[in-house]
Amino acid sequence: MATTITEHASVVPSATYHPSLKSKLVISIQNILMILVGLLIIFPIYWVLNLSFQTINQIFSLVPVWFPVTPILDWYQKVFQTAHFERPLMNSLIVSVSDTVCVLVLCSMTAYALSRLRFPFRRQLFIFLIATMMVPEQVLMIPRYLMLLKFHWENTYQGLFVPYLGGAFGVFLLTQFFGSIPKDLDEAAKMDGANHLQILIQIIVPLAKGPLIALGILDFLGNWNTFLWALIAISNDNMRTVAIEAFFLQGKTTGSAEIGMVFVGAVLTTLPVLLLYLFFQKDIVGSLGHLSLKG
């Protein structure tokens, strides 16, 4: 059972056992070290933000410019005016939102059936679904691409996300969680005349808000960040997602006078992700622990 107690003995004996002055110093040093490591980890993100506001001379200076004292917005302007970055941003948004909505609906319904309805081979089906998660996407991507061509779905929004709707991760997560909701609630609702759809929507979903939000966020992020498939499914410049557009922007401009735009591309790609993380960090990280301990 995962505990929420944070006062756990780690291997490093904590100061709760020997509160001396020397240990107080050790704690302070440990704290400072941890903060330093944390800063080191986010340094690259700070760095690209920094670069996106620098002048071309600063970008190509032989001495690092740690902070742009006079930030310029030129690169941002250029990216929207000449590179038309708003199109990839919109593409990514449409695809990711559609994907998230579909995943939540499909997986909820499937998880409801798997966790609360009785039917033959239910157990085997569940195990089979989980087994399919072991197949790496590279095995499926070539045939999927050929199928895309047959359906004329290349360079379309649906081509970007529908193939992934069959993934078993969401079903796995939700089935586990739905399974932990007591079935007496179902019985009570049935006696009031509710059918299964009503039970799902009015009882289960409100109770499963946590995992549903976590799944939604994880799915949105996964989709936003998808690289390999987005590269394969789209050949038309206009239909690129933000991840791919940033990649191509880099290919076109490294070393040239337009390099500032590449940094802006990276910033714009990352910004929605960071915003989502800021708001939903607890849900995302919480589901991590839940998953790894159950799985």
Next chain:
Amino acid sequence: MSIFRSRFRLRSESGREALTALLFMLPYLIIFLVWEIAPFFFGLWISFTNYNLLHLNTLKFVGLENYAKVFTDELVGTAFLNTVYYAGGLVVIGFILALILAMTMNSTRFGSKFLKWVCFIPYIMTISATGIIWKRIYAGQYGILAQIFKAVGLPSLAFLNNSGTAMPAVIVVGIWIGIGYWALILMAGLQNIPKELYEAAMIDGAGKWGQLRFITLPLLRPIIFFVLTIAIIGSFQVFGLVTTLTGGGMGEVYGGNPGYHTLTIVMLIYAQAFKLLDMGYGAALSWILFAIIMVVTLLQMKFIGFGWEE
């Protein structure tokens, strides 16, 4: 209520329930069949043919020809070795660092709260953005790393172009990405170990290392197995990171810098299938990758074990 009536009611009820279940699962199952099951077999079939988008009219069954080609293709050997190099470096160094990080974060100090919040960020960042950022950090004259090295007297190179430092540089980024994710999972496992065990051990005179060896690591085994497995499987599939860092222009077929020092298996598959349009060969390569991943996972199970016995 007679037995006959109750049995009849039960049968139609369970029938109705099964029907409801089917209806609820149908949309998902249809998509699953079309996009997970069908491609699985379709891809297998393709790997036994000479499927090539450039000359579809000569499509025919070629048996194990593609697979034989895999073993004689020099580039496959290079890609395989590079991928193993990447996976090995990433998992060994990255995992140990993640474990240290997890144990460090497993305390109530405010420093660890900040770390806990921050360490996951690299994992959720878009891979092309990460590649762009690190490519710049590693750049020759103008990259911050080269400039810092020069200032302290260390050799300052274009790390990604130098054959010796290219893959290690990529591994460092891989570690940067994964360490927070792995550490958070490990930390969840650490928190499940009862404090009393450590107290008892300390009373018995066990020092830091004793505690680590006899309490922490054994009890953490299932989680360690989990983290190692996802780390290895993920590392064998590396593509976006290496392509963004060292992919060369899209004009280049394979990427992986001059000398193919960072060419990975998936980069090879992608180039064969989507640039040279040789789907048959690409499919065979992807199935070989699948087999490799299965073997590695099975070896892991053998040597590390699920840890369920405990």
